[in-house]
Amino acid sequence: MGMIRSISVDQIRETVAALCVAANKDLPPDIKEKIKTAAFCESDRLAKSVLCDLQKNLQAAKQLDLPVCQDTGMAVVFLEIGQDVHFTGGSVYEAVNEGVRQGYEQGLLRKSVVGDPLRRVNTGDNTPAVIHTTLCEGDSVKITVAPKGFGSENMSGMKMLTPFDGRAGVVDTVLAIVKKASNNPCPPMVVGVGIGGDFEQCAWLSKKALCRDTTVGHPDPFYRELEEELLEKINRLDIGPQGFGGVTTALAVNIETAPTHIAGLPVAVNIGCHVTRHKTAEVR
DSSP: OOOOEEEEHHHHHHHHHHHHHHHHHSOOHHHHHHHHHHHHHOOSHHHHHHHHHHHHHHHHHHHHTOOSSSOOOEEEEEEEEETTEEEESSOHHHHHHHHHHHHHHHTTOOOOOBSSTTTOOBOSSOOSOEEEEEEESSSOEEEEEEEEOHHHHTTOEEEEEOGGGHHHHHHHHHHHHHHHHTTTTOSSEEEEEEEEEOHHHHHHHHHHHTTSOTTSOOSSHHHHHHHHHHHHHHTTSOOOGGGSOSSOSEEEEEEEEEEEOTTOEEEEEEEEOTTOOOEEEEEO
């Protein structure tokens, strides 16, 4: 049995605040490199020009210390909590939300959350966050903040397939959702795919997939091949950067899977725009 490690919720708050700002202002290196490579390889003249403009936008954001996109999103926070951690000083969820509040205020980030889905009154501080918690071995807390804009989120979808639909059904579902999304999610996009579990778990898997480094394929060769096939077929749709055509509709397809019921084959597609943002830190 490991030693219990005490972690003050103040550390959680401070880390979340810093990650909110960093995630919104600095795109993950793998995404930046994918855009750069796509600009070099893109054969369509207009598409190449658009990809170059996207790179200029990233450079300008860095020089001016501004967010890479005006939609600084809902704060999605993944907490991977070691089972040997004991939190002190209050509620960890309250600390996360206070961190989001402070981060969005200090970073001068747009506040886009309404407190009720139908009454539509802005909370004024971008809280509450969407918090996903998992317990794991160890005595540290891994925190990932993934701000999610709704230009891309609104284009996501899911479908409850049957086992009969199989692999071909998964491919058809992903392609149909991406095709319907078209230019709306500000392509080139990152496509997160969740397969298996049940209704809500497969949606969570698709969001989690967007936080994986796009240069790291699925560890299972079967699903890695499926990622590559889907990316190739998506890039044949001729949607292209910002919807102007070309061979760069998606930068990557990331798949996450889970065991499922004998009668089910849930599939969820969570689309990320060309600024698919996430930052991670560990608190000990």
